[in-house]
Amino acid sequence: MxxxxxxxxxxxxxxxxxxxxxxxxxxxxxxxxxxxxxxxxxxxxxxxxxxxxxxxxxxxxxLAPLEPASIRDFVAFEEHVEGVSAGVEGKSHVAPEWYQAPTFYFANPHTVLGPGEAVAPPVTERLDFELELAVIIGGVDGSDGRTLDPASAERHIFGYTIMNDWSARDLQAREMQVRLGPAKGKDFGTSLGPWIVTADELESFHDEDGFLEIRAEVYLNDVLIGHDLVSNAGWPFAEFVAYASRNSRVVPGDVLGSGTVGNGGCLGELWGRNGSLTPRPLATGDVVRMTVEGIGELVGVVGPMVDAPPVHPARSRSRRRTREL
Structure with missing residues (x-):
């Protein structure tokens, strides 16, 4: 369905x-x-x-196929981490902690875009896309979605959709230096669509380890930029859901992004591997087309950048502990 x-x-x-x-x-x-x-x-x-x-x-x-209750975005593809880290740190590096658990951040459910809808990015010199597959959580009788094991988590997977996590890499890089975020480097737009395909439709694509062996591709202005098998993620989707629910809860309408696939699933990975901004960053008018086997096609358009009021730097304060009388 x-x-x-x-x-x-x-x-x-x-x-x-x-x-x-x-x-x-x-x-x-x-x-x-x-x-x-x-x-x-x-x-x-x-x-x-x-x-x-x-x-x-x-x-x-x-339109976007749902109004998400929340959006968690994982970073589950080792190849993506290798490429992006080369651009940020000057060498390819995957932290040992990456292998220990499927880490995620919370994205903004209020700036979701639908198929063909233009993203309105902030002023940035390194606008990027991210090709992802997203899990959609559904209700399960007798379960409140708390602290699930992978077998129970599997039953909460209602279906899947394509996700484009638009990214301003220069803003993101500054934010990550504070050991928090990403924030404004990401929260201006996330595209979802074209529809939700129910989990039973993709059951035949699971390999013997529970990974979805489906092909994902991304095209920039009709030129193929990257392609990968979603089964190259470090964890199967049921383990994403289980981890998200750990000491917490997943609810119907939650969206869990896989994180960017490898082999050119985003420009940032290619910039790191090439040692330059090649291919060039996204610009107004660019068309990003993503296809995922068994799901369909999601198209996004880059709209004009939107300037915002200036941000004041932190003020130097005295650190007094009492008021002056």
């Missing part, structure tokens, strides 16, 4: 994509409600509208 959100004229639609047409959920349900009900309930809903006429996908404008 494919689940999408769309605009048809002035109307918002939420439902299934069936044989090239969009069909609204029965009973006026929304994507968030269907995710909460879980995969089995979604299959029953699908059977109720499978023969409905709907509207051709080409006649509507697809």
């Amino acid at each position: 494919k689940i999408a959100r769309w605009i048809d004229g002035a109307d918002l639609g939420e439902g299934f994509v069936i044989d090239g047409r969009v069909v609204s959920f029965p009973d006026g349900l929304r994507v968030s409600q269907v995710l909460a009900q879980g995969l089995t309930a979604a299959q029953r809903l699908h059977s109720r509208v499978a023969d409905a006429p709907g509207t051709p996908v080409a006649h509507v404008r697809l």
Whole structure:
């Protein structure tokens, strides 16, 4: 099954994509409600509208397939870390801590973009894309999503979508020097789409270790920049979900990005390996097209950079401990 959100004229639609047409959920349900009900309930809903006429996908404008409850973005591909670190540190380096657990940061759920939607980046000299596959969390009867083991976490994977984590690498590099972040280097835009493909549709792509062996590609202005197998991640997706829930909780509508795939999944990796800004950073008007086997295609466009008010540097303070009378 494919689940999408769309605009048809002035109307918002939420439902299934069936044989090239969009069909609204029965009973006026929304994507968030269907995710909460879980995969089995979604299959029953699908059977109720499978023969409905709907509207051709080409006649509507697809939106991001959900409004995320939260976004966690992992850094799970060793090859990506090797390349990016070469650009930041002057040599390829993967910290020993990377191998110990699938580390993530929280991204901004309020700046999510849909297919074909233009990103409005900050002023930056190193604008980049990141090709990722994202897990969408669904509801599971009898589970509140807390501190899951991998087997239990697997049942919380409702489906998958393509994710483009737009990045301003120069801003990100400054922030990471403070041992916190990324923040403004990342939170201006994350593209998701074109739809959610339910987990059962990709079951046949799992290898014997539980990794999804599907091909992911990214094109810049129709030139192939990078491609990889998602199975080259350091952990299978169920272990991402389990780690995210550890001493915490995952809930329906959470998005968990895989992190950037290797072999040119972003420009930053190539800059590190090439020792120069080759290929060039993204510029206004560039078109980034991502395809993932079994999912589809997500296109993003680079809009004009948006200036913002100046940031004042930290003030030097006296560190007095009492007020002057």
